[in-house]
Amino acid sequence: MTTAAHPSSVVSEPTAEKWLRMYRCMQMIRHFEDRVNDLYLRALMPGLAHLYVGEEAVAVGICEALRPDDYITSTHRGHGHCLAKGAAPDRMFAELLGKEAGYCRGKGGSMHIADPDTGNLGANAIVGGSAGIATGAAFSAKHLGTGQVAVCFFGEGALGQGLLYETMNLASLWKLPVIYVCENNLYNEYTHFSETTAGDILARGKAFGIASESVDGQDVRAVHAVAARLIESARQGNGPALLLCNTYRYTGHHVGDISREYYRSKQEEQEWKTQRDPILLFAAWLTGQKIADSAALGQIESEVKAEMQAAVDFAIAAPYPALAEVEQDVYA
Amino acid sequence: MPETAQRELTFAQAVREALAEEMRRDTRVCILGEDVAEAGTPFKVLSGLVEEFGTNRVIDTPISEAGFTGVGVGAAMTGMRPVIDIMFGDFLTLTMDQLVNQAAKIHYMSGGKWKVPMVLRTTLGATRRSAAQHSQSLHAWVSHVPGLKVVMPSTPYDAKGLLKTAIRDENPVVFFEDKMMYKLKGPVPAEDYTIPLGVADVKRAGKDITLVATSSMVQVALGAADLLEKIGIAAEVVDPRTMWPLDEQTLIASAKKTSRVIVMDEGYGRYGVTGELASVISEGAFYSLEAPVKRMGAMHVPIPFSPPLEDLTVPTEQTVFEAARALCGKA
Numbered sequence: 001m002t003t004a005a006h007p008s009s010v011v012s013e014p015t016a017e018k019w020l021r022m023y024r025c026m027q028m029i030r031h032f033e034d035r036v037n038d039l040y041l042r043a044l045m046p047g048l049a050h051l052y053v054g055e056e057a058v059a060v061g062i063c064e065a066l067r068p069d070d071y072i073t074s075t076h077r078g079h080g081h082c083l084a085k086g087a088a089p090d091r092m093f094a095e096l097l098g099k100e101a102g103y104c105r106g107k108g109g110s111m112h113i114a115d116p117d118t119g120n121l122g123a124n125a126i127v128g129g130s131a132g133i134a135t136g137a138a139f140s141a142k143h144l145g146t147g148q149v150a151v152c153f154f155g156e157g158a159l160g161q162g163l164l165y166e167t168m169n170l171a172s173l174w175k176l177p178v179i180y181v182c183e184n185n186l187y188n189e190y191t192h193f194s195e196t197t198a199g200d201i202l203a204r205g206k207a208f209g210i211a212s213e214s215v216d217g218q219d220v221r222a223v224h225a226v227a228a229r230l231i232e233s234a235r236q237g238n239g240p241a242l243l244l245c246n247t248y249r250y251t252g253h254h255v256g257d258i259s260r261e262y263y264r265s266k267q268e269e270q271e272w273k274t275q276r277d278p279i280l281l282f283a284a285w286l287t288g289q290k291i292a293d294s295a296a297l298g299q300i301e302s303e304v305k306a307e308m309q310a311a312v313d314f315a316i317a318a319p320y321p322a323l324a325e326v327e328q329d330v331y332a
Numbered sequence: 333m334p335e336t337a338q339r340e341l342t343f344a345q346a347v348r349e350a351l352a353e354e355m356r357r358d359t360r361v362c363i364l365g366e367d368v369a370e371a372g373t374p375f376k377v378l379s380g381l382v383e384e385f386g387t388n389r390v391i392d393t394p395i396s397e398a399g400f401t402g403v404g405v406g407a408a409m410t411g412m413r414p415v416i417d418i419m420f421g422d423f424l425t426l427t428m429d430q431l432v433n434q435a436a437k438i439h440y441m442s443g444g445k446w447k448v449p450m451v452l453r454t455t456l457g458a459t460r461r462s463a464a465q466h467s468q469s470l471h472a473w474v475s476h477v478p479g480l481k482v483v484m485p486s487t488p489y490d491a492k493g494l495l496k497t498a499i500r501d502e503n504p505v506v507f508f509e510d511k512m513m514y515k516l517k518g519p520v521p522a523e524d525y526t527i528p529l530g531v532a533d534v535k536r537a538g539k540d541i542t543l544v545a546t547s548s549m550v551q552v553a554l555g556a557a558d559l560l561e562k563i564g565i566a567a568e569v570v571d572p573r574t575m576w577p578l579d580e581q582t583l584i585a586s587a588k589k590t591s592r593v594i595v596m597d598e599g600y601g602r603y604g605v606t607g608e609l610a611s612v613i614s615e616g617a618f619y620s621l622e623a624p625v626k627r628m629g630a631m632h633v634p635i636p637f638s639p640p641l642e643d644l645t646v647p648t649e650q651t652v653f654e655a656a657r658a659l660c661g662k663a
């Protein structure tokens with residue numbers, strides 16, 4: 001399904017250059033995550049990580065519609081958001097390995113990457129925990145008159161958290177420029193969302209008078225079009241929006257979630273990967289439009305792969321923080 | 333204290349004056365809470381602020397403690413200096429994730445990049461006949477968490493000076509006000525002053541026993557000290573003023589001087605701040621102590637409504653007097 005945005009609602013039609021930047025970014029996320037999984041399998045990464053593979057169109061489509069100084073909050077499944085907002089893969093890998101060169105000097109890890117330079121207020125390992133922070137950033141933007149917008153990414157599992165509705169109510173009352181982006185990848189960990197989520201998701205936003213829309217989260221152009229419209233509307237002072245992106249995660253809840261048949265079938269996974277893959281769908285459109293041929297796209301992919309390998313090598317070689325750092329930065 | 337210190341304000345007026353001065357000094361300072369604007373809070377602590385600063389800066393929120401505390405965290409990270417008003421300390425439980433997992437950890441988790449310069453003001457204290465859900469003193473909960481600072485003023489002077497410092501601090505600060513103390517009067521200079529966090533104050537000097545007291549217990553300790561004086565015991569009353577940072581040296585020095593210590597606090601005795609303070613003193617002044625450090629806190633019961641029962645639950649001048657007398661061997 002390609003839901004072309006209504007012409008009047010398109011903020012500005014992306015150029016070929018922009019489409020290819022988005023394609024590159026989607027490839028970057030995919031190959032970044034591939035390397036993360038590899039680090040896990042080779043026992044080089046401490047702890048676990050939650051991969052974003054399959055959901056690339058959401059982060060890329062939305063972040064492409066943001067200004068560099070706009071804010072995002074991210075989740076435990078946050079690598080894609082960080083990359084799409086402009087984070088450098090080498091420093092992200094360094095963070096994943098607990099190295100000093102990491103975005104958080106190794107103190108945050110996979111679930112807490114934060115970076116003021118790219119407006120990343122931080123990934124959050126409390127499901128739904130960042131709704132307040134994103135809404136607060138929108139509060140600042142409004143009070144300081146900066147014209148910034150905040151995007152709050154969350155999985156559909158966070159729909160069970162009261163904080164989300166408290167902040168939606170506040171954001172609507174105060175017309176704050178915040179976009180609540182629900183990434184519905186169908187599963188709250190190992191439980192299908194239909195077992196945990198009553199009623200209509202969009203109705204939850206509408207109940208607060210919030211513009212609420214859904215989009216095919218595998219179609220990066222559709223995501224981008226609707227995001228650009230909602231973000232600009234919020235920037236103009238028209239208040240918050242809820243954007244429901246229907247998507248799918250290809251791999252386990254985290255890298256160690258290998259046997260998944262008890263909660264979803266291999267066939268289901270296969271169908272999404274072969275028929276609904278956001279990168280394949282976008283590549284087909286790019287070649288169909290003659291924006292790039294498959295050789296050019298292949299070239300992008302191999303450049304990205306090499307870049308990711310170099311980033312991993314950097315992180316592996318990077319030193320750990322000095323032990324004296326353990327007590328640093330508890331207080332500002 | 334300078335001449336102008338003769339001016340007297342109530343505790344509530346001192347809090348309000350601190351807020352007003354900081355809001356005049358820094359336009360990023362704003363207040364968010366339930367019934368903070370026209371109502372000026374149920375305790376009338378904020379009366380008049382909305383008239384001066386408008387509803388853009390003194391902001392009535394829905395009854396969503398987690399929500400507006402979270403908004404405060406995000407706003408603090410991005411250029412504002414929010415002061416969050418949580419009407420009753422009992423409602424801290426509703427803000428816990430935002431305080432403990434978000435505000436307290438963001439600076440550290442981000443490798444020192446993001447800061448959360450936010451103040452959360454709330455109340456503590458029993459004996460107001462408000463029953464179990466409006467009477468607790470839960471400061472130990474937040475004192476336990478690295479990344480938070482915890483302030484507990486016991487006089488109007490301290491309230492004003494400490495609140496101004498808290499607002500200027502780059503960290504999340506939880507500021508506890510004893511609701512029974514809002515009408516307490518005391519000298520407060522009109523000019524700008526601040527009190528650093530982490531500096532205890534000796535409220536009364538003495539040589540025979542140290543009464544370490546926090547917030548609501550400081551007045552109780554001073555009252556007990558008067559009673560003790562009549563039987564020839566000179567009690568020193570030390571108020572740490574902030575639970576974290578904690579002025580360990582002043583506590584230890586007083587204990588070394590007097591050799592006997594009672595630590596009193598209105599939080600629950602078990603696993604409460606009295607345990608921490610007693611331990612700091614025991615470790616630091618062990619060889620000078622004539623007796624084990626005694627702890628006095630709230631009884632380990634939900635605060636009952638019935639007045640004679642409620643009055644049993646917190647240390648009083650009389651119970652402190654008796655405990656001190658016993659500790660000094662004059663029972």
Ligand SMILES: Cc1ncc(C[n+]2csc(CCOP(=O)(O)OP(=O)(O)O)c2C)c(N)n1
Pocket residue numbers: 050076077125126127154155156157158185187188189253
């Ligand atoms: C408050 C809270 N409860 C539970 C968890 C454990 N947990 C981590 S991820 C997850 C599922 C989240 O599902 P969803 O929000 O849909 O995000 P997804 O993992 O699908 O991207 C759970 C239950 C948590 N991290 N935080």
